[in-house]
Amino acid sequence: MSGVQRIAPIKKPMFAAAPDSRRGSHWYRLAGVVALIVLGLFVPAAVRNPFYLGLMINAILLAIAAISIGFLAHQCGLVMFGAAGLTGGATYLFGIAVTQFGWTIVPSAVFCLLAMTAACAAIGAMVVRARPLPFAMLTLALSEMLHSAVMVTDFRAVTGGDDGLQIDMQGSLFGLSASDLSHAQAFWPVAWLCLCGVMILAWAMGRSRFGQILRATRINEERMRFSGFDTYLPRVLAFTLAGFMAGVSGLLTGLNQAFASPELLNFTTGGNGLVAMLIGGAGTVGGPVLGAFLYTIGQDQFGASGHLELFTGIGVVLVIVAFPDGAMGFVLRLVRRPTGGSVDAQG
């Protein structure tokens, strides 16, 4: 730990185990977070309209994918262009487990997450050696390869080809049957709790020693190696973790929609998560979530007119040129005093 502190000129709050004066506020914060999680469970009671609730669920699915991309971007400086390969791949794995193996929901879901994690560990072992730009292209190529692979006629029996894969689920998840899962009202708690879980996971990993090593490696890999740190394994782990989080998003998509289509593996699907992450800002865990909600609202407003891409493109350019910290960074800068904490402090 002290090694990291000496070599890496990172802003202080990253290491802060909360200054003494604020130690008492820890419990308040914890209570606040728990209250927020519980309060979130009652959103369906407030939002009666199933259309808007469905929209919010879509936003949550996008948010989880965006957190995954943001985690890797912020901690390792590696931007995934092909996140669709991970999220869509998980949906397909779940679908294949249900249709081919004939398993019920719970074993299929567990299989989906385990297989995703294992696959991402293997892929990560190969791709994290690449520098950021080749990495972006490798992940893009990977997702395009999956996209082409599911459409190939030879695999049609397993993947359904162009028609997609109908997932007829048997059994139940937490007492919810397959038809319950497709209803926004019943599905909301599952999606909400998964979002909270992933956010807490990403936040805790970012705060931990593991996160510090990752960020220090991002800033100066050579120095870290000089100082005796392994710089390779942590990044493989980070990729695996990001893959797991993206897998959760893909699994939820499969549970909710009971359908896996090749469109899930499209470049643009991964682009949505990337755009949401950029607009929200990768510096905090909340950023991608904010970005995902903003993006979903935009999709609802402009999607019909077809101008969504226009605004998305302008938004991306504007955010990168003018607000590199994204919308969340902008908000935080307004809220905090100029000398206070930094946006970079992994929250």
Place this chain on the structure above:
Amino acid sequence: MQLVQLFSVVQLANALALASLLTILASGLALIFGLRDVMNFGHGALYMLGAHLGYSLTGAMSFWVALIVAPLLLCVVGLAFEYAVLRPLRHRSHIDVALVTFGLALVLGQVVTIVWGRAPLSMSAPESLASSMSLFGEPYPRYRIFLIAVGFGSCAALAAWLKWTRSGMHVRAVSQQPLVARMMGVNTDRLSLLVVCLGSGFAGLAGVLAGPYLSIDPGMGSHILISCLIVVVIGGLGSIGGAIASAVLYGFIQVIGSVLSPTLAVLAPYLLLFFVLLWRPQGLGRGRVA
């Protein structure tokens, strides 16, 4: 499947037709990357814009006018791209600039959709190239022969410029050692203006040439961009010769693979990319590592 059938003249020519299109695009992409260190994710959008401009110009005047004017218009777009995007952002990280080009590609795609619509457009080859000709005893569309000739001709011209002229030498120098080249008095900004214009113009040329060969729609750019990125990476980032060689390789894999095994043809380019990046991260050519 008989081997003779596999390696027929027609198949070879088909592979070369696809390769020539990719070569034009990939060499432009590689040029811009070499000089500015920018992976231009908007290259596909420029190609798509070129194809649409070519369609309109062919309708208004003729294919030959389109073949000259559309690339020139794209050069102007490249000029704007250099002044408005690349120069102000030159101190930002590679990924930031790549993401900006990605955003601009989305905008350009939408602008083209608003102007030309989303429906696929088709464009016919000019009269003189519409018929077939005999290629070693087999009938073959004249237009594809023309496509191959123009594609490889323009790339040969590009390679000659790089190899034998003073400005070409400067481009090579900057691509290999940007700092040293600048210290020796090479004006990088002026050179990059030239190269970005040229790269965009080449994208426009590829777009016009693709018109009668493929169908024209706003999605054509993102599809070919992936192939193009694969070609550039396999050839070695920033290397023109490598890009040309790997475009030919890619074309052959696609065309011959589709006869031999469609599954393999679809997956082979990606597998090739993976192996190249893992086994030889600098690519097959003598380009630099990103």
